[in-house]
């Protein structure tokens with residue numbers, strides 16, 4: 319799903335950048351240019367960032383065999 323229409327950045331690209339260590343909107347802004355033009359994508363960028371960081375911090379519980 320396209321998140322930033324000005325720079326054609328989708329949620330997968332944002333998640334990949336986060337997986338490679340970016341942990342802030344500013345970092346995503348530098349890496350992918352999201353929010354650099356109209357800024358309308360910033361609330362959604364922030365939501366993707368927060369939910370992805372939560373998933374990394376709290377991975378789903380592993381099944382005990």
Ligand code: FES
Pocket residue numbers: 321322323324325352353354355356357358359360
């Ligand atoms: S939609 Fe992202 S800067 Fe315009």
